Amino acid sequence: MTVNKNVILSAKDVVVEFDVRDRVLTAIRNVSLDLVEGEVLAIVGESGSGKSVLTKTFTGMLEENGRIASGTITYRGQELTNIKNHEEWEKIRGARIATIFQDPMTSLNPLVTIGRQITEVIVKHQGVSSSEAKSLAIDYMERVGIPEAKKRFNEYPFQYSGGMRQRIVIAIALACRPDVLICDEPTTALDVTIQAQILDLLKELQKEYNFTTIFITHDLGVVASIADKVAVMYAGEVVEFGTVEDIFYDPRHPYTWSLLSSLPQLANASGELFSIPGTPPSLFTPVVGDAFAPRSEFAMQIDFEEAPPIIHVNDVHWAKTWLLHPEAPKAEKPEVIQGLHEKIKAKMSVEEIS
Known part of the structure; x- marks a missing residue:
């Protein structure tokens, strides 16, 4: 079998189980998936099909009652299923594999200014001084389309619209300088016009920062505009996989x-x-x-x-x-x-x- 040297993350026969009221729920059933460097992989399916659960295994974010029962997940040669503690996961989560979630208000601290939330991430992941971090934070804000970034640096999340808050979450993810960016339904809560702007922004940023993307969605219309490859999930397994052209036209x-x-x-x-x-x-x-x-x-x-x-x-x-x-x-x-x-x-x- 030929090994694709550009595969940076590979899941093989992954099974994920949850303990729920003295019963075992098998949320992921023998999933195998390869993520190719520089591509956008869309994972699609109805709610409850296992899309988010699968990608949580890539960052060690399964709920406490969940576990990887079997299978392997390899990221650039490192076996992620062997990571057992928070300190080891911190070297991967955010630093190498970052996630943008559906609701930005669950990702942002309502009591801390936008500027401080971005600068804290920059200081942690880029090791620069506070003054350098502030300058970089304003630059990230401008790059994700925040108007009057300097003025809005000291505002709080509630002072931003839903679309602007999602842009800030993207800026924070970029500040981690990730290798892989997981976008978990990042446009679902937004209206159609703002949704299109966020998708265009993500495509522009991917070209500029050269990260690889996993895009989770139930909306195949979104997939058509952003994906290279598509994995269709149903009942915890991938039932079809192909290029975006394969999935749409064949x-x-x-x-x-x-x-x-x-x-x-x-x-x-x-x-x-x-x-x-x-x-x-x-x-x-x-x-x-x-x-x-x-x-x-x-x-x-x-x-x-x-x-x-x-x-x-x-x-x-x-x-x-x-x-x-x-x-x-x-x-x-x-x-x-x-x-x-x-x-x-x-x-x-x-x-x-x-």
Whole structure:
């Protein structure tokens, strides 16, 4: 097997368990994933699919009742599952792998000025004096688009809008000079206009600072504008993986078909959207067969009996589905996502005219 020298973080057969009321919940089920230097890897799926839990294992931020039960996570040759204490994690968390969370108010201290929160991070991670840190902090604020940064340096988080607070959280993450930046639903709480600005900002900063990005989202529309590779998660496992073009224009897993069918751009004339029927399975008990089978109109008998194998479509594109088996009956993706590129383009043209 050829090893990609540009892989900087690699998860292999990772299983994550949580103790919940005297029961064990298996939140991550044998996930393997490679992060390639300089790329944007998007992890997509419904709420509860395991996206955030998986990336928390990269920074040692699992809740106290959670643990990595098996598997390996290697970051630039270092085995992260061997790290057992807070002091060792501090050398990785923030310093090498930083995270931007969905709600900036959970990341910012409401009682401390914006400027002080940024300078403290700069002093810790860059080892400069307080005066140098202040100058750098103002520079970071300007780079993330804070107007009148010098004036606003001594203001508090409540004096900033939601979009501005998210920009400050990004500035703090940049001040750590991370190698990998995990963006955990960073635009979900923002309106569409501000969301687009934050996405553009992240793309610009990645080029400037040369970090690698993991972008967690349930919104495939966001993925199209920012990702290089996409991992689709369902019920604690990756069910499809490929380039952003593979996932959008040649998806192979029925769950990916359903996510794409739910894109807002594909709403019908009355504004109705496709919704996936049913609910995800309980992860307190072992999943038999394909976890998505009970919700899929394309499910075959074998989907309820045996776990599907990984079947490769090309060198980087694969899916876990029996539909790709040579002996499976041919199944066409739903009509609503056939010619997806043209449909979205046409929708955008209509909206611009109106």
